[in-house]
Amino acid sequence: MTPRAILETAVYAADLAAAEVFYRDVLGLPVIAKVAGRHVFFRVGPGVLLVFDPAATEVPSGNPDLPVPTHGARGPGHVCFAASRDEIGRWRERLTAASIEIEAEFDWPNGARSLYVRDPAGNSVEFAEPRLWS
């Protein structure tokens, strides 16, 4: 037995409203759950992107029926979305149109392309061809 898929990927942001604008409006991800001041969650295909305010998730759950463990990281994290080479070009256009700086864009030694930007919290957000790992 080994995990067959990652269900939840987490990044952290103190300004959840700014994160929501980025992931919902610029990237187009549907919001599937939201608790003001704590988190906003987005559907990404078969998985979920969780954006948490670490100041909230560091506080132990007060609900004995839902003893969700604490967590909360500080500093820039990283997430990468799957995209075809054609889509990466379209992401470059859309992100640039939204005044988001392209931090890097290059081909890896195996030929797969990656494009990187920052979300409003400073997390490194990548778009990459899945063959990067094939």
Next chain:
Amino acid sequence: MTPRAILETAVYAADLAAAEVFYRDVLGLPVIAKVAGRHVFFRVGPGVLLVFDPAATEVPSGNPDLPVPTHGARGPGHVCFAASRDEIGRWRERLTAASIEIEAEFDWPNGARSLYVRDPAGNSVEFAEPRLWS
């Protein structure tokens, strides 16, 4: 256009050797890339789990052909692996046999079950039924 899948999920660990033992030997994930002192990467179905030492990834790339942006978070992050209810029971047995404490295990209001442990770096590692988000 919206991202259809998350390709890479990242957590951070200063002790990469301990992280490798946990994710490779206890969880059974195949190692697909490794750079001593910087990272170890694991395949998880269609995606990849990246474990980075933030002290290394905070340092800018010295390679002009691969200007990989810096990142690096500190403090406990979070990742969740998909698992059926039956598999969650088997994970409980395997993790307990490996002397890893079960931090929490409960059913969410929609009936989906979650089990939580810590990786050696303190990241919150969850196993959950995908219907949690359906």
